[in-house]
Amino acid sequence: MGYSVISQIMLIYYPVLAAIGVPVNLVAIVILSRGKCGLSKCISVYLVGMAAGDLLVVITDPIFSKINVLYLPWSFLDITPLCSFILSMTEAATVVSVWFTVAFTFDRFVAICCEKLKTKYCTERTAAVVLGTVSVLGCSESLPWYFIYEPRFIIDNVPWGCEIKPSFLTSPAWAAFEMLHLILTPCVPFCLILLLNVLTVRRILVSSRVRRGLRGRSNGENQSDPEMENRKKSIILLFSISGSFILLWLTQVVFSIYVRIVDIRSYYSFTDPGYITEQTAKMLQLLSSCTNTCIYVLTQTKFREELKNAVKYPFNLIVKFTDAKYSFSALAMPSAAMRSTLAEQMQDAPSSWTIPHHLSQVEKSLRRNPFDHKALRQCSARNVLGDLQGKEGVAPIGQFLDQTADAIWQNVSSPELTNRHRDVAWMVVRKALPVQSFQHARNISTTARCPRGCSIARPSSTS
The missing domain is CATH 1.20.1070.10 (Rhodopsin 7-helix transmembrane proteins)
Incomplete structure (x- = not known):
């Protein structure tokens, strides 16, 4: 049956x-x-x-x-x-x-x-x-x-x-x-x-x-x-x-x-x-x-983007590994013909076949971030720096959303502020402004009261 x-x-x-x-x-x-x-x-x-x-x-x-x-x-x-x-x-x-x-x-x-x-x-x-x-x-x-x-x-x-x-x-x-x-x-x-x-x-x-x-x-x-x-x-x-x-x-x-x-x-x-x-x-x-x-x-738009990135991740790894191998192998390990040619022209001068320190840092950055190398070579140094900064994540701030935290950090590092003002703004966001209560909580000061004679101690900025 x-x-x-x-x-x-x-x-x-x-x-x-x-x-x-x-x-x-x-x-x-x-x-x-x-x-x-x-x-x-x-x-x-x-x-x-x-x-x-x-x-x-x-x-x-x-x-x-x-x-x-x-x-x-x-x-x-x-x-x-x-x-x-x-x-x-x-x-x-x-x-x-x-x-x-x-x-x-x-x-x-x-x-x-x-x-x-x-x-x-x-x-x-x-x-x-x-x-x-x-x-x-x-x-x-x-x-x-x-x-x-x-x-x-x-x-x-x-x-x-x-x-x-x-x-x-x-x-x-x-x-x-x-x-x-x-x-x-x-x-x-x-x-x-x-x-x-x-x-x-x-x-x-x-x-x-x-x-x-x-x-x-x-x-x-x-x-x-x-x-x-x-x-x-x-x-x-x-x-x-x-x-x-x-x-x-x-x-x-x-x-x-x-x-x-x-x-x-x-x-x-x-x-x-x-x-x-x-x-x-x-x-x-x-x-x-x-x-x-x-x-x-x-x-959720961002969930779709993360899902696309997850699907692309294995392929990006393969592309990054292949591009890095062929892009830097010639610089790090020149071929035998190139070495012999350069050696004949540089017999009287000391030479080194290792990558300079600043180029090795660029290599590490390019290995970590999936850039298109052809398009990267056409960009200016400022654009490359902007792309690298765009790859960095936004540090969270309390219960704020990522978009709000991004806007806060942009305002903290605004070019219209002086260095001193930027430092103060950073400490306010990080709740690390060195007020009397903050110093007292870290055993820097013996009292949490305001030195100007305030009757009530202000709460710690790290709470």
């Missing part, structure tokens, strides 16, 4: 999902962790955590739970303790991934709707604490799933397979735990994401109307609003992630509630409509673990 239609789809769907989901989430983790996508550190931490959670879902569910059953039946992964561990970790990864999305949605809600709480909550440290807490609680909540299975067979004293214990179907305690699990994942996250997005949209509409009115009165004409442009990018990212989650989880949420109401425990065949609906809902749910990277590509 051949496979049913839904089984044939699963045989193709899950390997393709695993082949796409693992590299896609790994690329997202690498690119976002570099912090060069123009996003705040807080958002980057949440997105890296969500990508890591989605990666764990792809590894535990499609690979270890689905592909193992479809293509590798009765492998070592089917030993009962390992099988129970994989199934419990599948539940844990799903719970953690879902609540990571809720945490990100709540963070954006606070950033847009709660101005007073924003400065304290929307920080890199708070994001890390929230993700760590969610991970611990999610794994703890999913731990009981390990104990609901028993072996199907025992061969040579080795337990094989995972079968649900009869007590799980009859015990009120297990029934309460299953209901609690259903409420916590995915019913509560689904409702929270919907509620937070509705409140966020409401606040955005009100604030946008007020800002347009104020700017229209002050300027008398329509002009671009940088604050609204930055907020628009964050909103597009938030709604894209939340919208894809809601759409792909909708079938699973509705069917899970329907199954508990009707009390469906098993199916008679693989062509049963209930079985087909359950597997379809599961495939859509797992698809949500691969969509976030596509959302980043479509909505």
